Amino acid sequence: MAESKNDVRIGVYVCHCGSNIAGTVDVDDLTSFAQQQGSVAVARNYKFMCSEPGQALIKKDIEELGLNRVVVASCSPRMHEPTFRRVCEDANLNPYQLDMCNIREQCSWVHKSGATGKAKALVSAAISRAYYLQPLERREVLVTPAVLVVGGGIAGIQAALKVAEAGHKVYLVEREPSIGGHMIQLDKTFPTLDCSACILTPKMAAVKAHPDIELMTYSEVVDVQGYVGNFRVTIRRKPRYVDESLCTGCGICQEKCPWKADSEFDCGLGQRKAIYTPFPQAVPNVPVIDPEHCVYIQKEGKCGACLKFCERGAIDFTQKEKMVDVEVGAIIVATGYDLMDPSAISRLGYKRFPNVITSMEFERLCNATGPTGGHITIDGKEPKSVAIIHCVGSRDEKYHTYCSRVCCMYALKFAHLIGEKIEGAQVYQFYIDMRCYGKGFEEFYQRASSEAVNFVRGRPAQVTDFAMTPEEKGKLVVVCENTLVGRPVRVPVDMVILCPAMEPRADAKEVARRFNLSQSADGFLLEKHAKLDPVATANDGVFIVGCVQGPKDIPDTVAQGLAGAAEALALIEKGRVELEAATAFVNEAACSGCKICVSLCPYSAITFSETEKLSHINEALCKGCGVCVAACPAGAIVGRHFTDQQILAEVAALLVDTRPATVAV
């Protein structure tokens, strides 16, 4: 390095973080310890280093004391590294001359005793690493002004519309034949009871009509390459066997198709044809042919009713799966949730008794476009008494410890709808706690409670058809302890509605991998910060919105969709993005030309020049993982900002208190 030892002037700043750090770590002791370390020009502590005065303190020292390295001992670098890098930049110090020392998340917050000693070791390590830090130049690249939205539920629809409204290109990819997601399956929405389809279909139509939105339904993202601002995404378009450009959506094909299958949209309660649109307001209003049930496909050319009757000749059995590449600057993942299959909890009788149904099945029964035309009937019989069981798989350590957040409210809605449609019906709510926390929710709870609803506090042990009294004969009996009176109850009813947990999608893990995201312990995708960065992720340029991040109701989901749009717009409107400078380079004098590094690089950033017999790293492709640095047998590859010298110095100083002073390392 160019500077001599005397030229290195390090400033160490210890943050109290109120009492978050100072309550456990002796910050004065730590500061005087830091002051005694070699090359440290100044060490100070302050209540909140990240505050304006704290930042000003550092800036002033850099300018007045001529500091050329800064160590901030505070929270995790994942929290405030950008803040303090900016402080350095403002004072004309290269931001990479900063080292953060994590004495909060990894010290004061997790240790009751011994925190000061550990903090000293960490600070000593940071100072030693800082000594070897080098100024680095950040690269700027242009951002592709387009956004990919994955998932066409309400979250994705909202995000896509907002980005398009701002005048940018949006690719909206949906796995199912139509957009709409779970919301379009719902009947009424709490607490206002507006019809779900009535409020959603205008938005769906707007998506279709918008010139800047390219809608790709019946399609899936299979590969994501690139980095923030410049992603290349491969989308698989499954064959619809119907030409979208020719189909007018007249529906004659569905009328004439003789083959039937259970309707996924109606949760298997109704049937659809082998060529179908999942529901009447589907967007796009173009049917798909389900190859599993289409006899033309299964038996090679037998049938073909749709072919014969389609006046436009839109049926095309020669369609093949297509791969489409798109380039975007930002990605919004809105892939939603799955409803838990409650047959896993066999004691509740789902799939064993036909009149035990899930909440989504009830939504379809209640809906005018549903299989019963909106009449709440099972096998033609209208229930006179209904039990609604809350928290099926939620708030249950055997399944999911989290609360699904929407069940209390839709259970109240169900009670209201049953009361509206079936005169004199008795409804029993089996609940643990009523959680009605949102705007207008408590009011709805009060309203629903004043109607004919019986609340039983307790988690039902069993749903059985075993009758112990004549009244129970032919009924389902919900067996439960009413915990408010401390007594077991048996409630005979005609129908049981289960409120199953909202779960991460079955393929959440693959989705996380495809977009390079993490999952939280509950399996939902992990946001950057639970409170202050709720839609950003660890992967810059990829945002998560809606239930893919955790259970949410419609208003929260919509808000997140808009937040995701704002994040994506902030990125693409700016037009440029700064990339990490911490990449690797080859010290050509030391490279022996062994080519080990070439095959290791996951980004194919290393090429080998046969003429020079040397490896070269393309820094635009390098992401700074350091795999090649560790593997180079000649030590010829340098990983910027994490050099061998920096890390080895850090390790030695980290352990300085563990060995006698006479032992040099």
Add this chain to the structure above:
Amino acid sequence: MVVPSNNWEPTIVGFLCNWCAYQGADLAGTSRMTYAPNVRIVRVMCTGRIDPTFVLKAFQSGADGVIVAGCHPGDCHYSEGNYKTIRRVTLLRKLLSQMGIDPERFRLEWVSAGEGAKWAQIADEMSAAIKAKGPLAWWETLKEA
């Protein structure tokens, strides 16, 4: 020979990848889990960056144990860095025993960004295990050799 006193506590170095394990350790803090203060963390971008020399350097500098923790297989932020770590660690374990270091003083762990509790548990387990083994004081061995 270093004779441990009754209240001797081991010192362990943890090399944690920035994207999963380091975040997991941060989460343990945010969730205010408590664990033994024996593990001192060095942040690297990927476990694939970890040169076996770093581990040897830690032992030489006075560590009684070393943990390398990264993303679960398949979840690496850089696609496959942790697979390279697995390969390197296999050789490293052999090297450690050849150098007279009990390979059990070294651990490779997978900790996701959501697994704060797992990190706290690993730190406690490793601290207890190394405490039971006693001090390594490898510099003594190196001096003799």
